[in-house]
């Protein structure tokens with residue numbers, strides 16, 4: 001097995017953290033994840049202080065970071081584990 005095939009098999013895992021105290025619930029991150037990313041961020045049923053809905057992760061993040069880039073309030077951080 002060569003180096004390239006070994007690298008291709010390496011699984012990568014990403015941790016997504018959402019700072020809920022800063023989140024207003026606009027769901028731009030959910031839209032970004034579903035249109036541009038891995039489609040794993042979902043709308044939760046829990047309301048933010050401003051009446052929006054918190055995002056929640058429902059699957060394995062692929063680490064594209066669109067949610068992190070597009071959150072207007074810088075609530076999201078994506079780190080490789």
Ligand code: SF4
Pocket residue numbers: 018022023024025026027028029030053054055070071072073074075076
């Ligand atoms: S984009 Fe940011 S502020 Fe909007 S719901 Fe997502 S985490 Fe919250």
Ligand code: SF4
Pocket residue numbers: 016032033037038039040041060061062063064065066067068078
């Ligand atoms: S990094 Fe990409 S796949 Fe992961 S939650 Fe954010 S938008 Fe979705």
